Amino acid sequence: MSTNYYIFNRKKREEIQEFNRFWEEIFIPGIKQQIEDHCSKQDGAYVNTDFGNEIIGEKISGISGAPGKSESYETVIGVSHWNGKRNLFQWEGSYVEEHIIRDESSLVEFFNSKMNQQQYSIVDEFDKEYTLEAFLNAIKYGGDESVS
Incomplete structure (x- = not known):
């Protein structure tokens, strides 16, 4: 073992961990919610809930993990x-x-x-x-x- x-x-640890909490609990969920809200409100032939979910899955999920290492x-x-x-x-x-x-x-x-x-x-x-x-x-x- x-x-x-x-x-x-x-101090650096405290600040970075606080930023990571902001990123994971406020920032990214906020972006996802805005995309979902916009796409469901648009509800068009191309920009709709499925399109929003695709954007979230392909683009936003890739940046969901907090950048502070x-x-x-x-x-x-x-x-x-x-x-x-x-x-x-x-x-x-x-x-x-x-x-x-x-x-x-x-x-x-x-x-x-x-x-x-x-x-x-x-x-x-x-x-x-x-x-x-x-x-x-x-x-x-x-x-x-x-x-x-």
Whole structure:
């Protein structure tokens, strides 16, 4: 079993997730409703309910998924592998801002900054958030000490 771990920018994540909710719950449904309303009102030989459904199926469905991707606010820092006896952690050597996270000491150095502590969090692929100490224990000993 393996688990991916990420560092994410809290504010950026919050804003992008809010935009994605707007896109999926308001914007796209609104477009679909306007097409349906217009086509059913037109109810012509060519522009009618079937035409509207075709446009929605062919054109709008392709853009229904929110464009804000998690890669824009989170960075993989490594993967934890349980080999049956112990936990093995493979660092990715990823850049967060202009700081490379390639091992435990570079991660600790990154989080020594008060601003980084306030701006960033560590999370696993299941969206469990970790303190720095809990994360380091999890990758060393395989325990789940998430804060959420």
